[in-house]
Amino acid sequence: MAIEMSVISVGAVFLVVFLLIVLICTSGQRDKCVQEDQKDSKSTATESRLLQYFYQFLPRTSAPSLPGPPSLFLIGNMMELTHDHLPIHLTNLAQRYGNIYRLKCGPTTMVVLNSTDVIREALVKKWSDFAGRPGSYTGDIVSGGGHTISLGDYNEEWRAHRRLVHSALQRCCQQSLHDVIERQALHLRKVLMDYQGRAVDLSEDFTVAASNVITTLTFGKEYDKSSLELQQLHSCLNEIVALWGSTWISALDSFPLLRKLPNPVFSRLLKEVVKRDEIIRKHLNNYKSQDKINADAITGSLLQGLDKQQSAEHGVLLTDIHVHMATVDLLIGGTETTAAWLNWTVAFLLHRPEVQTKVHEELCTVLEGRYPKYSDRHRLPVLCSLIHEVLRLRPVAPLAVPHRAIRDSRSAERYAVIMTENKED
Ligand code: HEM
Numbered sequence: 001m002a003i004e005m006s007v008i009s010v011g012a013v014f015l016v017v018f019l020l021i022v023l024i025c026t027s028g029q030r031d032k033c034v035q036e037d038q039k040d041s042k043s044t045a046t047e048s049r050l051l052q053y054f055y056q057f058l059p060r061t062s063a064p065s066l067p068g069p070p071s072l073f074l075i076g077n078m079m080e081l082t083h084d085h086l087p088i089h090l091t092n093l094a095q096r097y098g099n100i101y102r103l104k105c106g107p108t109t110m111v112v113l114n115s116t117d118v119i120r121e122a123l124v125k126k127w128s129d130f131a132g133r134p135g136s137y138t139g140d141i142v143s144g145g146g147h148t149i150s151l152g153d154y155n156e157e158w159r160a161h162r163r164l165v166h167s168a169l170q171r172c173c174q175q176s177l178h179d180v181i182e183r184q185a186l187h188l189r190k191v192l193m194d195y196q197g198r199a200v201d202l203s204e205d206f207t208v209a210a211s212n213v214i215t216t217l218t219f220g221k222e223y224d225k226s227s228l229e230l231q232q233l234h235s236c237l238n239e240i241v242a243l244w245g246s247t248w249i250s251a252l253d254s255f256p257l258l259r260k261l262p263n264p265v266f267s268r269l270l271k272e273v274v275k276r277d278e279i280i281r282k283h284l285n286n287y288k289s290q291d292k293i294n295a296d297a298i299t300g301s302l303l304q305g306l307d308k309q310q311s312a313e314h315g316v317l318l319t320d321i322h323v324h325m326a327t328v329d330l331l332i333g334g335t336e337t338t339a340a341w342l343n344w345t346v347a348f349l350l351h352r353p354e355v356q357t358k359v360h361e362e363l364c365t366v367l368e369g370r371y372p373k374y375s376d377r378h379r380l381p382v383l384c385s386l387i388h389e390v391l392r393l394r395p396v397a398p399l400a401v402p403h404r405a406i407r408d409s410r411s412a413e414r415y416a417v418i419m420t421e422n423k424e425d
């Protein structure tokens, strides 16, 4: 059961870096960006997203004067973003340039925030200044034209979409989520017991358990580890995430002319997106044609929500595509994140049996033999600390998801004025 603890530099493990994207765009036209996935196996076993920005050959002005590494002709600081261990590299740059610094990528200035205080200020206190998401050519392709919640830009349509999913999730939390999770947890316990103490890699079992919670909610279905359908779904989603991060794909965002040339990697991405959409469409159609609607599935709430919003608030009409892409959001957002957390939690508990004992004792005393519910969390401080501590030590998404400033903003750290010329509010 050895994990090489020594490879992990202590300074890097509690790294929490957010990228803020500031678009400086004289013409008000949208800049493009590429999200790139990087495997950072030393600081975290899961993928983190990073952004690259590139050129539009237009003169740009009024870049805020933030500190940052010297920027090269044409490529700016793009080389900084190709580092193998990007979260660690960005933390190192903060040593030199401070907690708010910029990286230039062509016409676009990317702002990196390093400290908890600054991140909280930007994403909590002044969240509405940074509520946007940067868009891109390939991002539009994987998100069905920006129709996902995770990649969609901040506008009335996105807000209505998010509200729809939020209320469906809330209803589902009240009604069935607990039972769905408990069922998968009990099944996972059985799988672990069946190994009878043998040394095994559990990451696939964790993926199946996390995935079954989400597919029960979205498709009304759960799968066996050996299920071909499950493997197809995951290979397709993982492939999309991986291909989208490859240089062959990012290049298309940076250099529009390349889109005219044949590109086998891009063709594969398109093929996987089609496959993903077929799988999801099949399930949604199945769902709609059922006589007896599966009460656990969130899809029912989403579709009902569509019917209810006929009056179309603010001129926004949500359609099947919004339900479809929300399903993609939940599948991608909810599977590998939870699975990676479980995987690391077990690894840490193996090395800290005294913590395992403490959590177990707390569960036994507080719950008196029943299984935990989400509402018990306030009475389970040791368990909650364990959850937070593992996320701190092995952040699942260390660079989070980039934001875009939708209006000028100013940090309490005086020199940092983050601007955009798209004054929307
Ligand atoms: C350990 C577990 C998880 C971690 C660490 C995590 C992390 C994150 C982060 C960092 C973001 C970006 C927030 C931002 O833009 O500021 C995000 C967004 C999102 N996550 Fe998760 N997540 C987890 C679990 C889940 C689960 C279980 C689901 C689905 C059931 C989910 C669905 C989403 C969605 C839909 C978004 C986009 C929300 C938006 O843009 O407003 N995540 N997550």
Ligand SMILES: *[C@@H]1O[C@H](CO)[C@@H](O)[C@H](O)[C@H]1NC(C)=O
Pocket (backbone or CB within 6 Å): 011, 014, 015, 016, 091, 094, 095, 096, 098, 099, 114, 115, 116
């Ligand atoms: C950047 O953040 C890391 C992790 O929170 C912290 O250790 C480091 O001191 C920060 N850098 C600066 C310059 O404050």
Ligand SMILES: *[C@@H]1O[C@H](CO)[C@@H](O)[C@H](O)[C@H]1NC(C)=O
Pocket (backbone or CB within 6 Å): 003, 045, 046, 203, 339, 340, 343, 344, 347
């Ligand atoms: C699961 O955790 C182990 C450490 O026990 C790590 O080596 C492995 O990369 C992790 N796998 C995933 C998919 O997170």
